[in-house]
Amino acid sequence: MRQPACTNYEKPFLYLLIGSTRALLIDTGAGGIDVAAPIDSLLTAWRAKHGGAVRTLVVAHSHGHGDHIAGDAQFRDRAGIMLVPRDSAAVYAFFGFRAQRSDAVAFDLGDRMLDVLAIPGHEPASIAVYDRKTAVLLTGDTFYPGRLYVRDTAAFAASTARLVGFTRSRQVSAILGTHIEQARTPFTDYPVGTVDQPDEDRLELSRADLIMLDSTVRTMRGRFTRTRLPRFTIWPR
């Protein structure tokens, strides 16, 4: 799902993955919009169609920045909903990461297995989620068609290497992040705050794009500089 641009220029993407016993919502939007009602109706429709017993909705975040957690209050203290706090300590405890560089952790939604990786660098609580059913890899603000803001360069370099390593032995149908800031014209992004993006790039990135990110990061050897690539820009802060 995507939050409409008219409600917030960030227009972030939200992802809902549904298994036979649990569902996982990744992110709650940038605020100023009802997120809970559409999620509730999607789950109700799913239960009706599949006769299912999706008993628990886990609400987690791609990372803890404000444009991805603003709708959290809509899910707090509701029966059947487990809201994972935004901070990295809570995220690590919930998914069972042992350290920043720990391996992927399996997360079972019931007949739908996910692999969750800690990928700090953009933000300490950043995670990636791989859906074995669709071979889609969700990368949050760490990797999307736009400005990849890097706060912790060492952690970011380790995380991109981890993503490349993780995908080496797996199919990847698409890599999906949480924004589009890029135009279809290569090396071109829309300025911060742009609402109307008529020539917007597509959302999907590929494993080849990920390898381009990782190899560019490697050549920087820890000294990050703002670097434009055809479909994204590495942007140290």
Ligand SMILES: [Zn+2]
């Ligand atoms: Zn964001």
